[in-house]
Amino acid sequence: MEVLRRCRGRKVVLAPMAGITDGSFCGRYRNLFGIVTLGALNLDSATLSASREMVKRGRREFLYNFDNFEDIVKKEVEKARKSNALISVNIRFRDFEEARDRIEILGRYCDIIELNCHCRQEEILRLGIGQALLKRENFETLRDFLKGIWELEIDKPIFLKVRANVVPVEELIDNLSKVERYFHGIHLDCFNPGRDYPDLDYLRGIRSYFKEKVIIGNNSVTSLEDAERMLKYSDLVSVARCLLRGKVRWIEEFNKKYKEEDYARH
Numbered sequence: 001m002e003v004l005r006r007c008r009g010r011k012v013v014l015a016p017m018a019g020i021t022d023g024s025f026c027g028r029y030r031n032l033f034g035i036v037t038l039g040a041l042n043l044d045s046a047t048l049s050a051s052r053e054m055v056k057r058g059r060r061e062f063l064y065n066f067d068n069f070e071d072i073v074k075k076e077v078e079k080a081r082k083s084n085a086l087i088s089v090n091i092r093f094r095d096f097e098e099a100r101d102r103i104e105i106l107g108r109y110c111d112i113i114e115l116n117c118h119c120r121q122e123e124i125l126r127l128g129i130g131q132a133l134l135k136r137e138n139f140e141t142l143r144d145f146l147k148g149i150w151e152l153e154i155d156k157p158i159f160l161k162v163r164a165n166v167v168p169v170e171e172l173i174d175n176l177s178k179v180e181r182y183f184h185g186i187h188l189d190c191f192n193p194g195r196d197y198p199d200l201d202y203l204r205g206i207r208s209y210f211k212e213k214v215i216i217g218n219n220s221v222t223s224l225e226d227a228e229r230m231l232k233y234s235d236l237v238s239v240a241r242c243l244l245r246g247k248v249r250w251i252e253e254f255n256k257k258y259k260e261e262d263y264a265r266h
């Protein structure tokens with residue numbers, strides 16, 4: 001729970017949005033978030049090609065040249081540091097061997113490595129990654145990725161960004177329990193198919209099994225009340241789309257309220 005201490009009492013996290021959450025975007029929010037997330041970054045040629053395809057059909061993605069990877073990371077992280085928050089990076093790759101050196105570079109500059117098990121774009125699913133990593137048939141791949149990152153000994157917490165209801169909660173718990181030594185936190189999008197509110201039962205299931213992990217709850221949090229509801233079953237909450245709508249004030253109020261409560265308790 002070292003990560004939580006280093007969030008300095010701030011309980012809101014900036015979630016990744018491909019093509020949007022770069023260093024400048026993250027750095028714009030000074031002293032607002034506990035963690036800001038860069039990415040998703042593609043770490044191999046297969047995922048970079050997939051992103052190029054997605055851009056062709058109008059989706060925003062981060063495209064860059066691998067020759068300048070370290071320089072780019074250094075500059076983006078420097079800009080993101082203006083947020084005064086921990087810096088997480090959401091990553092995608094299919095070939096661990098090709099991604100290895102780039103994960104090591106990210107480990108040198110970022111504070112948290114977040115493996116993307118969330119993306120549901122067709123181009124990514126075709127590679128058997130993103131949310132496909134949560135399926136039973138891809139469990140070995142997920143295990144090898146996590147074990148591979150762990151064995152790099154980069155000494156940075158490893159998180160998984162996962163989407164609820166891709167598999168039933170019992171199945172996700174069963175899969176993740178077999179690899180729990182390789183990760184420190186779960187960033188859960190409480191995606192609720194066909195509903196416009198988060199699946200808090202799914203989050204409760206994850207929280208009650210993984211008591212020692214840092215849990216970040218995510219989905220449709222746009223107010224102090226939404227955040228408090230989610231924090232019943234998580235350590236932190238994250239936000240994405242509400243920032244695109246400029247809804248930021250409630251986060252300042254939220255930080256103030258919790259700082260004051262902490263202050264009153266000590």
Ligand SMILES: Cc1cc2nc3c(=O)[nH]c(=O)nc-3n(C[C@H](O)[C@H](O)[C@H](O)COP(=O)(O)O)c2cc1C
Binds near residue numbers: 015117189241
């Ligand atoms: C434009 C856009 C791009 C996104 N890109 C990523 C991504 O690259 N990686 C990822 O893990 N999640 C990505 N997400 C998902 C968000 O991190 C978040 O889980 C989702 O939007 C639900 O949270 P919200 O209701 O606060 O928006 C993206 C979301 C949006 C809207």
